[in-house]
Amino acid sequence: MTETKTGLEVQETHKHDHDHANCDHDHSADHDAKAPVKLTQEVDIKDAGPCKKHIKVSVSRADIQSRMDDHFKTMVTDSSVAGFRPGKAPRKIVERRFQKEVMGQVKNEVILASLEQLAEDFDIAPLSPPNLDPSSVIIPENGPMVYEFEVEVRPQFDLPAYKGLKLIRYTHTFTKEEIDTQVNSMVEPLGTKVDKKNPAVAEGDYLTLDAIINDGDAKIGEIKDLEIRVNKQLAFRDGVAEKFIEQIGGAKPGDTRDVDIKLSSVVTNEALAGKVVKAKVTVKGLQTLELPELTGEILGAFGCKNEDQFRELGEVVLKRRLDYQQRQSSRNQILELIAGTTNWELPQDLLRRQAKKALSRKVMDMQSNGLSDNEINARVRVLQQDVLKSTAAALKEHFVLQKIAEIEKLEVSDDDLNLEIERIAQQNDESPRKVRARLEKEDLIEALAVEVIERKSLDLVLDAAEYTEQPLPSHDTLITGTAEADAAPQDQGVSKE
Template sequence: MSDQEADVLSTDPEEAAEDQAEGQEQTPDRIDLSVDISEAGPCRKHLRVTVPRSEVDRFFNKEFSDLVKSASVPGFRPGKTPRRLIERRFRKDVASQVKAGLMMQSLEQIGDEQKIDALDEPNIDIEAVELPEDGDFVYEFDVEVRPEFDLPEYKGLKIKRPVREIGESEIDDGLKNFLRRFGAMKPKDTGAVKDDYLEVDIRFLHDGKVINEVENLNVRMDKELVFRDGRVADFAEKMEGVKAGDSREVKAVLSDSIRKEELRGKEVEAVFVVKGVSEQQLPTLDQDFLDSVGCGDEQELRDLVQSSLGRRLEHEQEEAAREQVIEKLLEGADWELPPDLLRRQSERTLQRTIFDLQEAGYPDDEIRAKINVLRQNSMASTARSLKQQFVLERIAESEEIKIEESDLEAEVFSLAQRTGESPRRVRARIEKEQLWDTLGLHILERKAIAAVVSHAEQEDVTVELSEPTGAAGLDESVMPEEAEEGETSAAATEEDSTKAEAEAGDESEAKDS
């Protein structure tokens, strides 16, 4: 093709599709097409689309008619080039535009006319689809769809609501956890004990071969150490007494959801090389410290801690109600979900859990430990979470529940209060990690659960304070390939948060104001 010819059709297929779509919006003539829909597995349908030759010719005719008016061909004045010459020279390029336009309009038409509740856009390789010289234009694709099921009866459920008093000992423990945020690390020469911090390098081995090494980690001595894909039980007990320069080998158990099937649930050796031991010195509750946290006296600080514990109790009550509701709603949800969908949704499920825990006021280290435990059972928990999502979306539709912009903004400010970040930074992090849809779904599900609970019969049941899990969580993996997957964490790193905040720019400032 000559340079002049290339200039005439410089638009790439995607731009051509956009131009075609704009033209079709102005002339909304529907395509006379046929669609055959068949089942292609759990939550998946196969579509075979047939566009008759008459429609293909109509699209070609429109493209060539427009091109005749604008084409600049050597030897002819603009608009005076014979159409047959235009068709011969530019047939291949126009065919690319026609194919893109036909596919875009036909897909939009299918979306409008067919009852297909798609979960995502169809994944079609446009380049691999061929537009024939003669005959009908046929293309096929699979699309993931929401499962079809009867909405369970969700009104009049019987729910038990756990209640208890927040005692002084619980406030004492809560105050200690609060003070840990301001504690200073002091190196020690004596052996490590529970709640001390270890600076370590870790070497993981299986059958005597090194499978991964991580360096320069700070680990709290707690009952259990939880990695992204494994855990060490009785960690504090096994590491008790270590000093700088010591090495100690313990067993780590891999999760049942790692990618290497032959190692799922297996034990590996974890060699901890201790580079330092520190104890945390909590700040003294003098007036200077109380002033720094905005409290006039110790009682006011204890009241704040009690208020925070109250929010956690409310979270526990909401979770108890949620679990009972979901258990009852999913009793008959025996429909299958495709593995690909489960894998894609697992990180979204974890992120929704992080939102829940942050709102309840859990500190980052506890959130990290809980998320790592969930991650190790991600496929099973994701399957349940997805079924929960589908059922709650149907309930939200039945109850006419909507998500407004004000709901999202209220959630941002709530997260900012719980995490100690500015609303702008929280908003920037959500924007950077593309979590607005996840946040909206989180709010929708919460509203749907609240609607179900409002229709339920609730009975208060007194419960005792449960023992703390005592787990320290690390954003590290035993198996190196597991670290390559999605990096959902309890909070963005300082560098990422700063970059995200800068990228949010004036839009975030405008919203805050």
């Protein structure tokens, strides 16, 4: 399983703070001869808020003393003490000499063993390491060792029946025009930008613009010489113009149009979060893309021998995208049916910390489903606009699918991960070795394993579902462009016009 009970790990582990020059025993072999002995400990677990537990643990003195005795027995035999031959120093002198060192070692050993036992004995599914600093824990001269901490945990909920769900499957038959558009988009990187002969803004054009962004009478941002691709929507780094083509379409160089931008929920100025502001957009330049002729060299670069095969490839890409949309729709429906009856209150600080992980899982899901880099970037940009809301939805989905995986005893093997890496490599025309190296460098192997286990859970639910087919809603095919600019930049002063 990818989310196990052994996730209770402290941020600092075993420390050595003694002088190794005066101690020649082998730490790594201190306790190899003994199998782990279960600790005697009292545990008090209380709710500390949504998705948070306060845990207080008391480890018996007998267990601590037993471990200290084991250490000292080894040290009497192995340690060097000034004035005595190796292994001949009296026990009491060894204890005085190495008391601080042994206390530190035993403390860390007991904490680690205690946390592992805690995860085994109690139904705790941590979302992050506990806020436990081992250096703040003290072994008293007498009595038990007591430590306490808070940890974010997966919410507890009852999972209703998830087999035989009634779902809607959205279907679509691609037209010749849609396939033409897809084929053209595949060769666009090889195209040449040229000035538009009859300059009027249309979808697909390349537009150079200036913009002044106002919140009422207050100027909150200004953009100069921004070049963008015209799509139905335009996603800035901190906001989305949801009606971009509707509001800018038909404009000519020199024209100024009002464009509404809905700002992100996480803009620097909290007073602007989620607001719709007005951009006065001036068209400065307008170009269109001249596509290359489909030569044998270009077709060969796509592994095709003729234009018919190239069109077939374009249709395959469209069907792959449709499959992704169908699965995303199914995930949303499942979440509404299964999790909709549960009142989940996810704390804001948890959502902020989990946002990056949730987004990484989304990106890998899109990569493994063959979406292009441009499509992924556009979808990610939209998700980032209301990052807390999108993270909350992703976490709820994650909790549901993880719980199904536990009930069904679904697991991720090394072969599963290797196959997934090969699939991503094939979709992105990279070597599996390069993909693995990138995932390891970005610490995303665990996120990949989570994505695989969630897909297994989803497949199980989908295979057992009953479907009603409906046409794909037009809004599911909205195309979003991206702008590398802020609508309300952090360093932009607010002024009255």
